[in-house]
Amino acid sequence: SQTIHQWPATLVQPVGSPLSLECTVEGTSNPNLYWYRQAAGRGLQLLFYSVGIGQISSEVPQNLSASRPQDRQFILSSKKLLLSDSGFYLCAWSVRGSRSYNSPLHFGNGTRLTVT
Amino acid sequence: DAKTTQPTSMDCAEGRAANLPCNHSTISGNEYVYWYRQIHSQGPQYIIHGLKNNETNEMASLIITEDRKSSTLILPHATLRDTAVYYCIVRVLGAGSYQLTFGKGTKLSVIP
Secondary structure (H helix, E strand, C coil), X not given: CCEEEEECCEEEECCCCCEEEEEEEECCCCCEEEEEEECCCCCEEEXXXXXXXXXXXXXXXXXXXXXXXXXXXXXXXXXXXXXXXXXXXXXXXXXXXCCHHHCCCEECCCEEEEEC | CXXXXXXXXEEEECCCCEEEEEECCCCCCCCEEEEEEECCCCCCEEEEEECCCCEECCCCEEEECCXXXXXXXXXXXXXXXXXXXXXXXXXXXXXXXXXXXXXXXXXXXXXX
16 A cells, blocks of 8 residues: 655754755655645645656745655755744645546645744 | 535534535536545545545545535544544646645544
């Protein structure tokens, strides 16, 4: 079965420090990969998605970047964190290919980031 | 994506069926109905989805009305571990359509 791993689960970082959140998927090949952010009491905001190695699409301009160095690895980064980067960050995957139109998203357990 | 309306909260006795309604009166013909749930401090968990026909899997059943303007998620035998916020989402899937708009959902409390 497919599993998705995200780490760390919680992170407290000072303003101006760098960030690296990692996500890996097991049990599937060539997945679509996503980074979402969830603010307290609000819905999910899509930050980045990737349909293949090195292929990253950004949904909103921001202080963050994403990379996909391997097929099942997705990394969220920042060179200098802002207070507004605090939130709950979720990685997700879905099936890619001819059936992707009907494929649900499967989420990791998230990273709760607090920028102080 | 079409907007959805759900009750803010619901209670259900343990062992009974939980029926969670969702209105999506502006749904268009190519939009699917998806249900997710989120237990506090965890990522959303996919439950079920459908287009026109009723669907059933190991977790739940999804009943979609004939006009597709509303649906009901049914948890046949609710347990305490089903206490969570349940989100109903309608979305078009396809190239470039990866946005997933979660509303406020329904907070389901399963009571012993």
